[in-house]
Amino acid sequence: MNTVDKMIQLKKYDLKRVHLTIDGQAMLGRVGQTILEVARENRIRIPTLCYLEKLKPLGSCRMCVVEVDGTPMPVTACTTPIAEGMVVRTNTPYLENLRRETLKLILLRQPLNCAACEVNGDCELQDLVHQYDISHSDLHTYDIRPIEFTDAEYATPLIKYHPRRCILCGRCVHACVEIAGVGAIEFQGRGATARIAPVQTDKWAPPGVEGVSRPSCVSCGECMAVCPANALTEALGQPKGKAWETSKVKTVCTYCGCGCELELNVVNDRVVGVTPSEGGVNKGMLCTKGRFGYDFINHRDRLKEPLIRRNGYWQETNWDEALDYIAERLVDIRLKHGADSIGGLSSARCTNEENYLFQKFMRGVIGTNNVDHCARL
Secondary structure, three states, X not given: OOHHHHHHHHHHHHHOEEEEEEOOEEEEEEOOOEHHHHHHHOOOOOOOOOOOOOOOOOOOOOOOEEEEOOOOOOEEOOOOEOOOOEXXXXXXXXXXXXXXXXXXXXXXXXXXXXXXXXXXXXXXXXXXXXXXXXXXXXXXXXXXXXXXXXXXXXXXXXXXXXXXXXXXXXXXXXHHHHOOOOOOEEEEOOHHHOEEEEOOOOOOOOOOOOOOOOOOOOXXXXXXXXXXXXXXXXXXXXXXXXXXXXXEEEEEOOOOOOOOEEEEEEXXXXXXXXXXXXXXXXXXXXXXHHHHOOOXXXXXXXXXXXEEEEOOEEEEOOHHHHHHHHHXXXXXXXXXXXXXXXXXEEOOOOOHHHHHHHHHHHHHHHOOOOEEEHHHO
16 A cells, blocks of 8 residues: 555544544544543533643543443543543543542642742642642641652753652653653652652663663753643743733744744733744744743843944944944945955844845945854854
8 A cells, every 4th residue: 555545544534433422412523532632622621630732642640530331440531532432421429529539649749839839820730729629638638748859950950840849740751752852851769759850861772782871951941831830940030920910922033044933921021931832833842042042131231222432431322323333334444445354243133034134234235245143153
């Protein structure tokens, strides 16, 4: 069977419909879909913590358990494919009690200090805590004291790991493999002492091969972006505002020509963080520069007015005077020493359009090809 025939067969396979019933409603799903996908398409809410559309289903948090006729125990909706004639119940007293107890176990080492947390009001874990009305007194029923973790190095110095906030859902580990394609972090330890840490050896090394270097973190921040409990935060970033204090401004990253979309998080007219936008060519992904390289915007050393050196000192001036001065000096230098005595260095912090105009000016007006861009260095 050639490639074209396989694609046609796959398309027919995807279009095949499956009849099932969820909470008494007759529905149609597609072959290969999970119970969770069909439920969400039909606006039936099933709580999740580890599930993320751009990752393969994990089934680790057990919050999405549902009852299926013919199965002795509840199953996870995110990993269970639909079948013809399947009857599913998503909201029974038994399931609600099971989910509440599961959430209590997840929260055993959580400080639940939501008031002090930066994502207070915009947190998936907090939403479920409120939904199931769980407080500190509910967690005392298990009579288990939280584990005190020692500080340990994370995979990159740009991100700080808070082990007591971590719910061990595995999103970050799988995002590092499936999205970033690196695999620099993994689970370490067992039981209550488990945590996320840098891998010690190359997990893809052939059996019996020793001395293989471990994968290196590229500081892309994908692990931080997918965390549902704010257990991964910017280590060098400034304090963030609360969700209701923060406005988000969609823009395009200027560090290279890819055109990745991102959102600037603004509090009191200051950029305090960057979150990826799910649209655009990047599909919610960002590199190190795009995610963490925003401090220059509000930096105290950033020049906001043009400067001219007079008698050995820099003096602020207006743009008209500065541009006239630049034009006169460029003309003088070009006449005396030639166009190739002039060079221009552009900035990745300008827009692509501004950089295009700059190189056009250097080549078409000045008459030299001595132009470069800092992103190439």
